[in-house]
Amino acid sequence: MTSRPTTPPTPDEQTARPASASARPGTGPGAPAPLAMRAAPEPFTELDARRLGPVRRYFARHPVVMDWVVVAIFVVPGVLYALSAEQPRGASRLGLLFFLAGGALLYWRRRRPVTVALCLAAVGVVAVAVTGDTAGFEVAAMFAVYAVAASRPSRIAWPVLAIVVLALSGATLLWYDVVTTDDGEILRQSVEPGRATVDRVVGILVTTILCLVALAIGTNVRARRQHVSDLVERANSIARDRDQQAQLAAAAERTRIAREMHDVVAHSLTVMVALADGAKASGAKDPELAAHALDELTSTGRAALADMRRVLGVLREPGGEQTVPLAPAHETPELEETVERFRTAGLPVRLVRSGPQPTPGPALRQTAHRIVQESLTNVLRYAPLSPMVLVEVSRRTEPGADWLELRVVNQAGRRPGDGATADERALPPSVAEQHPPGVPVGTGRGIIGMRERAAVYGGTVSAGPSGSGWEVRASLRLDLDPGRQAGARDDGRERT
Template identity: 90%
Template sequence: MRPAPEPFTELDARRLGPVRRYFARHPVVMDWVIVAIFVVPGVLYSLFAEQPHGSSPWSLVFFLLGGALLYWRRRRPVTVALGLTALGVLAIAVTGDTAGFEVAAMFAVYAVAASRPSRIAWPVLAIVVLALSAATLLWYDVITTADGEVLRQSVEPGRATVDRIVGILVTTVLCLIALAIGTNVRARRQHVSDLVERANSIARDRDQQAQLAAAAERTRIAREMHDVVAHSLTVMVALADGAKASGAKNPELAGHALDELTATGRAALADMRRVLGVLREPGGEQTVPLAPAHETPELEEIVERFRTAGLPVRLVRSGPQPTPGPALRQTAHRIVQESLTNVLRYAPLSPMVLVEVSRRAEPGADWLELRVVNQAGRRPGEGASADERGLPPSVAEQHPPGVPVGTGRGIIGMRERAAVYGGTVSAGPSGTGWEVRASLRLDLDPGRETGGRDDGRERS
């Protein structure tokens, strides 16, 4: 059995360099890199830079808390963005400085835009920018350095200054850039994901088609085996019984029956080898030699074989005779063969068996009509020739009403064969016996030849 294909992943579809591929396969490493980008400079600034009002411990706390929140940006992007915004507002209010939270806000907005639709990303962006801008406008102090000393110039809260306006613009621009990049990344990921899903869907469909084809092939093999075994064994049993019955009285007839029995057995064996030959494992050792396609016997040969087995079969062709292709001809012959096999099996004493082949043309369709009908035979002393099921009394005794006669696979197989050519098969009692009718559309046969012969001949 062929192993299932490995699923096609997004990494297979993306053209990444070694560094990007590494981070794509190990996203936690990228989480720590982003945390380090925010925390390390902030911690160094808090520990070594001179700040007014002894605000260094608070700055350190805010940086560490911000780094902890940033680590979860992929898993809870909206929550992290809102949490960092609140922490940034608090940091500006306490320390008088943005403390690098505009960078943290940029990473948070990117995470939201890259993982959430625009209807969520834009409101989050508005909240982040408005909150940090308001805090900057209200509490950001202007810090300048002169002669190596750190000075703090208090400005009236809410008053616009160049530094405050620049801080607001920096926060806004960084967040807008992050939103644009994140939205583009999300759209690209969605496109790649759609391509991946389509590729996997095509692979699944291909495997399903292969499984369906294998199932159809198994069904075909089972149908062929049924036709070969049922037909050949039934004929062989009838020939053996005939040879046994006529052995003493007519040795020549018995010898002819045995010759026909041998020929039927060999033909059945060849058919079975042909059918089972398709079961070779692909790439495995060839156990059955390749041969040309099996030649379907003509209807006359089929009828003659059953006539030799003891059935009084008559073949009648009426109207212009079509010349179907090999496949449709095999279908028609298999239907006739299965019908005659059932007659030989369930009504071997039938006094009359008729096989009719005709052609029916109608607007938009050209039909090949088959009809196999038999009269239910009876042994000396038996009453009615057939019951309501079309069975002779001797067979009806073995199959009381309600007990199925046979497996039904033969009729199912005939209907499946006919359905390939848009046809139908009906089978049932005819009052005096059993009748099978089949219709096959000749215009659906790509291998047929146009025209036909009008012989109207009867063969008996």
């Protein structure tokens, strides 16, 4: 949660949200905006948190109206008093001038509360000195002190209160004894001493009490606003965290779906293209081999179609990401079957299992299968003429961890024409290496996907040159596999 401001916003400083603000992105005419371009949810405001009646809500949404109401409360009675028949012409003109000046200052009380309070105190002192009357400036001082206390901390509000009260009280003590003649001439003379003293004391008490009450109410309002502001900030922080978590979950789901789609499309289409090209190249020479390649092509296509339907089913069904696993519906094939499929596509693959072989759960077994499948797919795409491809599966045990080790190594393949045989030169271009030496190939998404899969089980994947070829190493922690079985076989056999 962000640090809260020193001065919380007042309700009348809250701007009204437009009526169109309730419209959500994508509900209007035209196509909906992409997820990354959509506007953030509407923030929770103080007006939403407080239960205000229609009148208070109106004034909170229209603070200028409240400014004019405060000005009217001070100016209208004062103007009527100044223009009354009981007042001489000179007093009327001076009183009207001071009332208008005080009203103009009060209009700015929200924007510059401290400045307005000090200026009102100065104008009030002049008004008492000239007219011999407080002229209602104790009411103006009350509004000004309230504005200061409601928007500024106590270390500022109390000194302002002291200055205002002392200024008006001092003026009352010094000049509250002016008598005017019937023709409007202003004279300065002493009236009955007892009455003058009582009037001064009453004026000072009224000013002090009004300002203290205004300070107490303003301080309480500021504390309540601060509390509401903290609640609003906390609610907005929770909403932001929830939205971020939803976006992260959506991004993770998209990444999982993209990874599965990449595995299905990249592997299956690569094998299918290789099988089709192989069947075309060997059709005239060896019809039986061509027919076998076409059978494998059909089998691979059907398996890819089933996998793709499974992945797309997650996108179609509401809540599918919670109820439908992204893994293919059929059981993950054994590595021997995958190796045999690539061997049929033309890769000289050899599978070697060494050491005790665990029986992992379905999820970890699929992860291992996808890593080997992606590695062999890359070999078939970028080094189809590799003379040797080795797949090693082993187990490594160390204190506190049990690892399944995978290693896929291939030697660099020859390009057609570089010492290749006649049969190799007859291969279709789609099977041969098409990328010039030194030019990077691929997008790297396959390796990223392998690393993401391995990270689920606390593992790592490394890929890079090895000797004259390419090597992929993967380590998966068996002790993090919830579906792991205890059984193990230790035959040390080699499958070629």
